[in-house]
Amino acid sequence: MTAYKSKMVERIHLPSREVRDENLEAAGYNVFNLPSKDVYIDLLTDSGTGTMSAEQWAAMMLGDEAYAGSSSFENLKDAVSDVMGMEYVVPTHQGRGAENVLYGTLLEEGDVVPNNTHFDTTRAHIANAGAEAVDCPVSGAMEMQSDEPFKGNFDIEKGWDVVEEHGEDAIPVVVLTITNNSTAGQPVSMANIRAVSEFAAEIDATFVMDACRFAENAYFIQQREEDYEHHSIADIAREELSYADALVMSGKKDALVNIGGFVACRDADLFEHTRQRAILYEGFSTYGGLAGRDIEAMAQGLREAVTQEYVESRVGQVQELAGLLDDANLPVYLPAGGHAVYLDAEGFFPHIPLEEFPGQALVCELYREGGVRGVELGSFAFPGTNRPELVRLALPRRTYNREHLEHIAETVAGVYERRDSVSGLEIVSEPPMKELRHFSAELRPV
Known part of the structure; x- marks a missing residue:
């Protein structure tokens, strides 16, 4: 209904x-x-093509269009902290802007990046940095019809195969995409998120989560994973993101807006480096290529997405x-x-x-x-x-x-x-x- x-x-x-x-x-x-x-009916993408709520339109009227120190940015920071549990936020004009800012900061020529499955712009940004993108989907991920509830998972054994082939020093970043867009939008389990976090920590890599559809993934965990049946979407979302060191976000997905994105992280040093890169490519760090009204709508959308x-x-x-x-x-x-x-x-x-x-x-x-x-x-x-x-x-x-x-x-x-x-x-x-x-x-x- x-x-x-x-x-x-x-x-x-x-x-x-x-x-x-x-x-x-x-x-x-x-x-x-x-x-x-x-x-007639446009299903090209769900990125920025949806309908905003009355509350989001109302929030837009409160947009602070200041170049620096915008109160709208403070509202976004509060929403990211409350909903996603990340302290530091760098706004960008959309998800691929966030990918440019973060991967351009973390990667260099010759690096290797394992992911459950890279999507097109992710793969392109990694290639643009001179690095190699390697997919690690679980076996059966591309079975067209099966009862497996989490076909979007990252195959840890394949991850270790990448380490064995290239060495730990060549892998500065491990990425997990939730839900796994390139694997038919399939969800990733909480157990797998924990396992990927442990894998990244063991090889001393930064664990990045592509969180574009984090709320949808939380719903699948609630519906399909044991012990989460009685947890709220908001609580599950905060837990799944708590295992990541940083995230890239297209607000055009699970922040329910037509434009916008951000990088979020926990480390002050990583934040400062991404902030400086964002100033070069996106705009000052309290607007990131967005109007204040768009930032207000994104802050409101994040809160709606986890209901x-x-x-x-x-x-x-x-x-x-x-x-x-x-x-x-x-x-x-x-x-x-x-x-x-x-x-x-x-x-x-x-x-x-x-x-x-x-x-x-x-x-x-x-x-x-x-x-x-x-x-x-x-x-x-x-x-x-x-x-x-x-x-x-x-x-x-x-x-x-x-x-x-x-x-x-x-x-x-x-x-x-x-x-x-x-x-x-x-x-x-x-x-x-x-x-x-x-x-x-x-x-x-x-």
């Missing part, structure tokens, strides 16, 4: 099939290049969409994660070879069929990583309703019905940095 009612609406438009065909061709078969006005009614409604809608697809016997990754439903593109198009990007073909066909925009998270987005061909349907927070979910399910089913007629794609042009090619590369049908 939803915990919200609408207070403002926006008209959306479904272009004709002919226009959608033309739009795809004009976009170079890359849906990042589509104008949003021509997208039971919000997270239940949020994760429940994702599970509802997954249920509609599963009931129609469509190839969907189960159990569903916290922020998105993931489709198995190889299950749709077994006749399309991997070098012709079946995931990207599915993304294009979803738009062609019903004006639905998703994103490929397979060989096109992550070249050379040997990942399954997944398509992510990320639900914006507090935005769509049951009728929209039904249209999405009908669209996916429509593509599946004509799956044998779909062909693959080839790249026409791409940027030099392959880790980011899916944002701007252009393709054409084979």
